[in-house]
Amino acid sequence: MLGTASAVPFSDRNPSAQALSVRGRLYLLDCGEGTQQRIRQEHLSFVKIQAIFISHTHGDHIFGLYGLLSTMSLYHRTEPLTIVGPENLRPVLDFYKSAFGADDSYPVEFKAISPKEPELVYEDGDIRVSAFPLNHGMPCYGYRIEEVVGLRQQPWKPRSYAYCSDTAPFPELAAWVAGVDILYHEATYPQQYADKARQYLHSTTLDAASCALKAGVGRLLIGHYSSRVKDISVFEQESRTIFEATTAANDGDIFEITR
Ligand SMILES: [Zn+2]
Ligand SMILES: [Zn+2]
Numbered sequence: 123m124l125g126t127a128s129a130v131p132f133s134d135r136n137p138s139a140q141a142l143s144v145r146g147r148l149y150l151l152d153c154g155e156g157t158q159q160r161i162r163q164e165h166l167s168f169v170k171i172q173a174i175f176i177s178h179t180h181g182d183h184i185f186g187l188y189g190l191l192s193t194m195s196l197y198h199r200t201e202p203l204t205i206v207g208p209e210n211l212r213p214v215l216d217f218y219k220s221a222f223g224a225d226d227s228y229p230v231e232f233k234a235i236s237p238k239e240p241e242l243v244y245e246d247g248d249i250r251v252s253a254f255p256l257n258h259g260m261p262c263y264g265y266r267i268e269e270v271v272g273l274r275q276q277p278w279k280p281r282s283y284a285y286c287s288d289t290a291p292f293p294e295l296a297a298w299v300a301g302v303d304i305l306y307h308e309a310t311y312p313q314q315y316a317d318k319a320r321q322y323l324h325s326t327t328l329d330a331a332s333c334a335l336k337a338g339v340g341r342l343l344i345g346h347y348s349s350r351v352k353d354i355s356v357f358e359q360e361s362r363t364i365f366e367a368t369t370a371a372n373d374g375d376i377f378e379i380t381r
Pocket of ligand 1: 128129138180182183288346
């Protein structure tokens, strides 16, 4: 967990970003401000990042991209980097090149997505990633990551993870993340601020927990906490009233995906 805050960074909590490690390869889910410093703190390697999956272009999910892209070049990365995200991320990436004269040492392969329902958007030898729309008032996508299991790894069962941020609840989502080992679902507000969640197209603790229950996931992680709430223990307490296997994530937390 590289960032579990919502709109603004704090000393101990960055805006949204996560690193998924699969057999030594890294994949980023969103890239909020400060992501590269958090990567350093966690002793993760910039060169191992294969792909970055962006949910949407609200600043708290992408303000860390420019710095990270630049650092990879300063480290003389040569392998291509895949960035997956909505079409409106394209001008953001174009501006990086034009405004800063960035002549990066590696090619960026941008894949614009606009799925109406789950659709395969990325595949390599280790993972398959499908994307699906979220309900956030702008193009915004969730990702479901499935481990690819080779013949040699049988009878190992493939593990799965889903990342859903930001979104208001909607009926189809539970089916789209059904049965994953770990679901990350934003829970910006405790139930007390349910009106704000509806207004800004976010979820409450109970929305996230209801989705996890309906989807039959193994474990629920929540984050993207509103800065209105100082004591985040309320998020976990509330969510557990519906889905016991909930953990309120903090920056620096590491979760192993097991079946
Ligand atoms: Zn956000
Ligand atoms: Zn947002």
